[in-house]
Amino acid sequence: MFGCLFTLDYEIHGNGDGCPYELMVEPTERLLRLFDQYGAKLTIMADVAEIIKFKEYWQEHNEDVFYFNQIKQQLQQAILSGHDVQLHIHSSYFGSKFSNGSWDQNWLEYSLAELPYDRLFEIIGICKSFLEELIQPVQPDYRCSVFRAANWSMSPSYNIVQALINNGIKIDTSVWKYGKWDKIVQFDYSNAHSDLIPWYIDPNDVCRNSLEGKLLEIPIYCEERSIWHFITRNRLFRLNQASKHKHPASKFGYSAATQSAEKKTKSTVSKLKGLLTKKHAWKLDFNQCTGKQMIKALERIEKKYEHLDCDIPVVSIGHSKLFTAQNSRSLESFLKYVANEQSKYYFATFDEFDTTTFRALSIP
Numbered sequence: 056m057f058g059c060l061f062t063l064d065y066e067i068h069g070n071g072d073g074c075p076y077e078l079m080v081e082p083t084e085r086l087l088r089l090f091d092q093y094g095a096k097l098t099i100m101a102d103v104a105e106i107i108k109f110k111e112y113w114q115e116h117n118e119d120v121f122y123f124n125q126i127k128q129q130l131q132q133a134i135l136s137g138h139d140v141q142l143h144i145h146s147s148y149f150g151s152k153f154s155n156g157s158w159d160q161n162w163l164e165y166s167l168a169e170l171p172y173d174r175l176f177e178i179i180g181i182c183k184s185f186l187e188e189l190i191q192p193v194q195p196d197y198r199c200s201v202f203r204a205a206n207w208s209m210s211p212s213y214n215i216v217q218a219l220i221n222n223g224i225k226i227d228t229s230v231w232k233y234g235k236w237d238k239i240v241q242f243d244y245s246n247a248h249s250d251l252i253p254w255y256i257d258p259n260d261v262c263r264n265s266l267e268g269k270l271l272e273i274p275i276y277c278e279e280r281s282i283w284h285f286i287t288r289n290r291l292f293r294l295n296q297a298s299k300h301k302h303p304a305s306k307f308g309y310s311a312a313t314q315s316a317e318k319k320t321k322s323t324v325s326k327l328k329g330l331l332t333k334k335h336a337w338k339l340d341f342n343q344c345t346g347k348q349m350i351k352a353l354e355r356i357e358k359k360y361e362h363l364d365c366d367i368p369v370v371s372i373g374h375s376k377l378f379t380a381q382n383s384r385s386l387e388s389f390l391k392y393v394a395n396e397q398s399k400y401y402f403a404t405f406d407e408f409d410t411t412t413f414r415a416l417s418i419p
């Protein structure tokens with residue numbers, strides 16, 4: 056059977072803009088209500104680095120303008136209702152300051168996997184303990200054991216993989232096969248071990264499996280698709296949001312001049328040709344794909360992997376800040392479909408899988 060696992064990146068805009076109530080608490084409340092109607096389970100990947108900053112601000116100014124207490128209550132309540140909360144870290148919030156209506160982050164620590172081992176070990180340890188101390192008052196046996204990197208940054212792999220293992224993290228869920236970024240954060244997951252089947256990570260390369268690996272990768276499901284599959288209303292909404300809340304590129308040493316020089320090397324015509332003819336990494340994103348697209352993807356997965364006789368997680372990704380009313384209607388059709396196809400699919404959280412079966416499956 057296939058366990059549908061919905062992971063929600065819970066955070067404000069990447070450049071530090073935005074109100075945590077509007078971008079995190081309110082949409083997640085709607086999402087949880089929708090999921091509860093169908094018995095679906097949400098795994099909230101909470102960016103603990105920013106939540107720590109929201110708490111500090113409340114304690115220093117005696118004013119909870121970043122809604123820390125509502126965030127805490129929401130995460131505790133989610134756990135009590137059978138959902139899950141796990142760890143997401145945007146390291147640039149460490150050392151950040153709130154100024155001129157936005158969090159001015161420590162951009163030198165933006166690219167997570169490039170940080171030195173000691174710093175990674177320290178940051179992951181602080182965030183994991185914070186999350187456990189936040190949840191354990193309502194569920195004493197709660198453990199933080201699953202991780203998603205900021206901007207999916209798991210390459211170069213060695214430092215971050217060791218830092219996760221040595222902090223007791225068991226599962227990473229950052230990789231999406233075919234994914235490639237070469238700007239502020241760089242990675243190339245084209246050769247990832249699988250689009251769906253979990254693997255134990257070779258510490259030198261998150262994309263490779265190793266029978267002795269100690270950290271399990273449960274990838275975000277991804278396919279290669281033509282550009283036409285990317286045209287959805289919610290994707291346009293995301294593009295609009297991204298253009299309004301741009302990163303201050305100059306702070307990364309990635310200047311406008313560099314960008315335009317790079318752009319000139321390729322003509323507009325050849326870029327357009329590439330866009331239309333090449334295939335692109337299409338993540339199973341429950342905010343940006345339509346319900347219909349998600350149902351079709353699940354059917355393709357079932358066809359490709361039905362021969363496996365163990366439960367396989369199908370990880371989709373979303374962002375609380377992108378959950379619109381239109382998205383809600385479309386996602387509901389997918390939840391209905393999964394709820395009605397009980398012989399093939401079920402709603403899952405990470406702790407429900409027998410991870411030992413994946414070691415045998417990842418034998419090349």
Ligand SMILES: [Zn+2]
Pocket residue numbers: 064066102143145205206
């Ligand atoms: Zn994030």
